[in-house]
Amino acid sequence: MSDLKILALSGSNRRGSFNTALLNNAKTLVSPGVSIDIYQGLNDLPFYSEELDGVKLHPEARRLREAIASADGILLAVPEYNFSLTAMLKNSLDWASRPSGNHVLVAKPTAIVGASSSLLGTIRAQLHTREILHALQADVVSRPEVLVAQASHKFNDAGQLTDESTIIFLTQLLDGLVKKIQTRRKILYSLELESS
Numbered sequence: 308m309s310d311l312k313i314l315a316l317s318g319s320n321r322r323g324s325f326n327t328a329l330l331n332n333a334k335t336l337v338s339p340g341v342s343i344d345i346y347q348g349l350n351d352l353p354f355y356s357e358e359l360d361g362v363k364l365h366p367e368a369r370r371l372r373e374a375i376a377s378a379d380g381i382l383l384a385v386p387e388y389n390f391s392l393t394a395m396l397k398n399s400l401d402w403a404s405r406p407s408g409n410h411v412l413v414a415k416p417t418a419i420v421g422a423s424s425s426l427l428g429t430i431r432a433q434l435h436t437r438e439i440l441h442a443l444q445a446d447v448v449s450r451p452e453v454l455v456a457q458a459s460h461k462f463n464d465a466g467q468l469t470d471e472s473t474i475i476f477l478t479q480l481l482d483g484l485v486k487k488i489q490t491r492r493k494i495l496y497s498l499e500l501e502s503s
């Protein structure tokens with residue numbers, strides 16, 4: 308099988324973001340042949356408007372949709388703001404979710420992680436994100452949940468994860484995402500064979 312490409316989206320636009328740090332650590336935990344690229348520019352998307360969609364599609368929205376379409380899988384890092392996902396991440400999912408029923412997240416293998424300063428480690432934001440992804444028909448890895456609570460104690464000053472159990476859970480989640488991608492590839496391949 309050819310190399311697998313995972314596109315990672317961080318819901319934080321903060322320079323010292325723990326969620327972006329989590330994605331940077333994920334890059335080092337995948338097997339050879341699997342790459343994780345962190346999308347740059349969610350901040351540059353305007354707030355979703357149907358007037359910026361369709362024939363007059365905003366270039367940043369086009370760029371996001373093309374990046375998701377060309378990735379084999381998606382990894383979302385979900386910070387928690389006021390018991391939910393950040394507006395920037397929700398806005399990105401709204402842009403990705405059109406055209407309705409025929410958008411780039413349908414059946415896309417997807418995994419969710421999150422880090423917060425609280426004891427609950429983004430559980431509420433992740434549950435909201437799961438609901439949204441369910442509505443969008445993405446194929447979401449269910450376990451393990453990577454809930455990085457009290458994040459400031461789990462990374463060193465260089466942004467490297469120092470917490471052993473977090474590293475183990477994150478590695479297991481990434482393995483689950485890769486397995487989903489491989490299964491999807493096999494299904495698509497056998498469908499292609501059938502129709503040829």
Ligand SMILES: Cc1cc2nc3c(=O)[nH]c(=O)nc-3n(C[C@H](O)[C@H](O)[C@H](O)COP(=O)(O)O)c2cc1C
Nearest residue numbers: 319321324325326327386387388389390423424425
């Ligand atoms: C506006 C705002 C709301 C927040 N609400 C929550 C919350 O509901 N639950 C929580 O665990 N942390 C909350 N936090 C703390 C964030 O989890 C914390 O700032 C975290 O580091 C943000 O992610 P980042 O490091 O990737 O930017 C909030 C922070 C901000 C700025």
